[in-house]
Amino acid sequence: xxxxxxxxxxxxxxxxxxxxxxxxxxxxxxxxxxxxxxxxxxxxxxxxxxxxxxxxxxxxxxxxxxxxxxxxxxxxxxxxxxxxxxxxxxxxxxxxxxxxxxxxxxxxxxxxxxxxxxxxxxxx
Numbered sequence: 001x002x003x004x005x006x007x008x009x010x011x012x013x014x015x016x017x018x019x020x021x022x023x024x025x026x027x028x029x030x031x032x033x034x035x036x037x038x039x040x041x042x043x044x045x046x047x048x049x050x051x052x053x054x055x056x057x058x059x060x061x062x063x064x065x066x067x068x069x070x071x072x073x074x075x076x077x078x079x080x081x082x083x084x085x086x087x088x089x090x091x092x093x094x095x096x097x098x099x100x101x102x103x104x105x106x107x108x109x110x111x112x113x114x115x116x117x118x119x120x121x122x123x124x
Contacts, residue, residue: 011048012063012115015070016108018044023101028091033098035081042074045104048111059118066111073104 018041025032049067052060077100084093 008051009115011044011051012108012111015041015045015048015067016105016112019070019074019101019105019108023098023105025098027098028095030089030091030094033094033101038074038078038081038097038101041101041104042071042078045070045074045108059114063111063114066107066114070104070107070111073100073107077101077104 018037022033022037022041045067049064049071052064052067055061055063077097080100081088081093081097084090087093
C-alpha cells in the first residue's frame with residue numbers, strides 16, 4: 001500500500017464530503033449551513049490542491065484543475081458571506097453562498113470520479 005496515495009485519496013474524499021455537508025439543507029435557510037463547516041471545507045480543499053501539485057500526468061492536470069475550481073468557488077462563497085456582514089443570514093446571501101458551494105461540490109465529485117478511474121485502470 002502506498003501511503004502517499006492513501007493520504008491523497010483521503011484529502012480528496014474528505015474535501016468532497018465536507019463540501020457536501022455544507023451544501024445539504026434548505027438552500028435559503030442559514031440554520032442549515034454552518035459557516036465553520038465552509039471554512040473547514042476551504043482548508044481541506046486547499047490541502048488537497050497542494051497535494052495535487054507535482055503530478056505531471058494528464059489526469060493529474062485535470063485533478064489540479066478541478067481542485068482549483070473548487071477552491072475558487074469556496075473562497076468566493078466565504079468572501080460573499082463575510083462581506084454581507086450582519087445581513088449574511090438573509091436568504092439572498094445564503095442562496096449565493098450555497099450555490100457556489102454546489103459548484104465546488106460538482107468539481108469535487110469530478111475529482112473523486114477521476115481518482116476512482118485512475119485506481120481502476122492502474123496496472124500492476
